[in-house]
Amino acid sequence: MEAVARALVDLMSGTQALSWADLSQLFVHFALLSFLAIGGAITTVPDMHRLVVGEWGWLNDAQFSGSVALAQAAPGPNVLFVAVIAFNAGGLPGAAAALTGTLLPTTLLSLGAARWGEQRRDTLGLQAFIQGMAPVTIGMLASTGWVLTEPSRSEWMCLPLVGATVWLMVRTRISPLWMIGAGALIGLMGWI
Amino acid sequence: MGLSPPEAAGLNPPPPAPGPQSLRDLFFAFNRLSMQGFGGVLPVAQRVLVEQLGWMDRAGFVQLMSLGQVLPGPNIVNMAVIYGDRCMGWRGSLAALSGLMLAPLAIVLVLAWIMRLGGTSAHLSGALRGMAVVSAGLIISIAIKSWPTLRRNVMGMPMCIAIAGTVVALVGVLRLPLAYVLLSLGPIAWGIARWKLRP
Numbered sequence: 360m361e362a363v364a365r366a367l368v369d370l371m372s373g374t375q376a377l378s379w380a381d382l383s384q385l386f387v388h389f390a391l392l393s394f395l396a397i398g399g400a401i402t403t404v405p406d407m408h409r410l411v412v413g414e415w416g417w418l419n420d421a422q423f424s425g426s427v428a429l430a431q432a433a434p435g436p437n438v439l440f441v442a443v444i445a446f447n448a449g450g451l452p453g454a455a456a457a458l459t460g461t462l463l464p465t466t467l468l469s470l471g472a473a474r475w476g477e478q479r480r481d482t483l484g485l486q487a488f489i490q491g492m493a494p495v496t497i498g499m500l501a502s503t504g505w506v507l508t509e510p511s512r513s514e515w516m517c518l519p520l521v522g523a524t525v526w527l528m529v530r531t532r533i534s535p536l537w538m539i540g541a542g543a544l545i546g547l548m549g550w551i
Numbered sequence: 552m553g554l555s556p557p558e559a560a561g562l563n564p565p566p567p568a569p570g571p572q573s574l575r576d577l578f579f580a581f582n583r584l585s586m587q588g589f590g591g592v593l594p595v596a597q598r599v600l601v602e603q604l605g606w607m608d609r610a611g612f613v614q615l616m617s618l619g620q621v622l623p624g625p626n627i628v629n630m631a632v633i634y635g636d637r638c639m640g641w642r643g644s645l646a647a648l649s650g651l652m653l654a655p656l657a658i659v660l661v662l663a664w665i666m667r668l669g670g671t672s673a674h675l676s677g678a679l680r681g682m683a684v685v686s687a688g689l690i691i692s693i694a695i696k697s698w699p700t701l702r703r704n705v706m707g708m709p710m711c712i713a714i715a716g717t718v719v720a721l722v723g724v725l726r727l728p729l730a731y732v733l734l735s736l737g738p739i740a741w742g743i744a745r746w747k748l749r750p
Binding site: 366369370373393394395396399400402425426428429430431432433434435436437438439442443446447451454458461462465466468469470472473474476477483484486487488489490491492493494495496497498499500501502503504505506507508510511517520521522523524525528529532534535536538539541542543544545546547548549550551 | 585586587588589590591592593594595598602610613614616617618619620621622623624625626627628629632633636637641644648651652654655656658659660662663664666667668673674676677678679680681682683684685686687688689690691692693694695696697698700701704705706710711712714715716717718719722723726728729730732733736737740741742743744745747748749750
C-alpha cells in the first residue's frame with residue numbers, strides 16, 4: 360500500500376520537484392525552441408539537451424538519451440520525447456508545461472498561416488510554393504531516414520534491414536507494425 | 552531511383568473519397584495512425600490517409616507534408632491541425648490533434664513511469680535500436696512512394712532531381728541543420744517554380 364502511494368507521489372515529480380517558477384521557465388523555453396523546429400521536432404534535441412542537462416542539470420546524459428529513445432520507440436508522434444524528458448525531470452506537471460509550451464504557440468501559428476494560404480490557394484505565389492517545395496520535402500525525408508540509421512550503420516545487419524523495410528513498404532501492403540516488431544526482435548537478439 | 556514506381560505493382564491508391572464525415576471520423580483516423588506509428592507517424596499517416604481511407608492522393612499528401620515541414624513545430628502535429636481545420640474548422644483541428652496525441656501520450660508516460668521504477672536493460676536498448684533502424688527505412692519509403700508525384704511538377708523532372716539531390720547532399724551527407732537548408736533552398740525552389748508558372 361505504502362509502495363503504491365510512493366509510486367503515485369513519484370508521478371508528480373521527477374528527479375526534481377519543480378516549482379511554479381521552474382515550470383514557467385520550462386514552458387517559455389520550450390515554446391521558444393518549438394519555433395526553431397522547422398523540418399521536425401527532433402531537430403531541437405541538441406538545444407533541449409543543452410538546457411535540461413547542461414544549464415538546469417535536471418537530468419544526466421543517460422537519463423536524457425534514454426528518454427528520447429523511449430519516446431522514439433513508443434507509438435505516436437516523435438514530439439512526445441518532450442513530454443518524456445520533462446516527465447523524468449519534473450513529473451506530470453513538468454510534462455504538461457513542456458508539452459503545452461511546445462505545441463500551443465506553433466499550432467496556433469500554423470493554423471493561421473494555413474488559413475491564410477487556403478484563401479490564396481489559386482495565386483501563382485502559392486502554387487509556386489506547392490510545386491517548388493515538393494522535391495525539397497522528398498529530399499528531406501530521404502535524408503532524415505538516412506541520418507536516423509547513423510547509430511547502427513556500422514552493424515552489418517543495419518543496411519539490409521533498411522533495404523528490406525523499404526522494399527516491403529513500397530511493394531506490399533504489409534503493416535509497418537510487423538517490420539517494427541521484427542526490428543525490435545533483431546535488436547533484442549543483439550544483432551544490431 | 553532504382554525502384555520502379557509503385558503503380559507498376561498494382562498498388563494504386565483508391566480514388567479520393569469524400570473525406571471524414573464527422574469529428575469522430577477525424578479523431579479515430581488520427582488515433583489509428585498515431586497508435587501504429589512506432590518511431591514516427593508519417594509513414595503510417597501516408598498509408599492510412601492515402602492508401603486505406605483515400606482522403607487525399609499522393610500529391611495532396613506531399614503538399615500537406617510541405618506545409619507541415621515549413622511551418623514551425625512538429626510536422627505531423629501541424630499536418631493534423633491543418634487537415635482537421637480544412638475539413639471541419641477549429642473543431643476538426645482539435646479532433647485530429649487529440650486523436651493524434653492523447654492515447655500515445657498516456658502510453659509513453661506510463662512506460663516512462665514503469666522504466667523509472669524498474670530501470671533499463673541491455674536487451675531493451677537493443678530492441679530500441681532495432682526499431683529505430685526499421686523506422687528509418689519506413690521514412691525513406693515515403694520518399695520513394697512520393698517520387699512519382701514529381702512527374703507532374705511544373706519545374707520538370709531534371710530540376711526536381713537536382714533540388715532533391717542537393718537536399719540529400721546538404722542534410723544527409725554534410726549534416727547541415729534542416730532549418731538552414733529549408734530557409735535557403737526553399738526560396739530558391741519557390742523562385743524557380745514561380746518563374747515556370749509565369750503567365
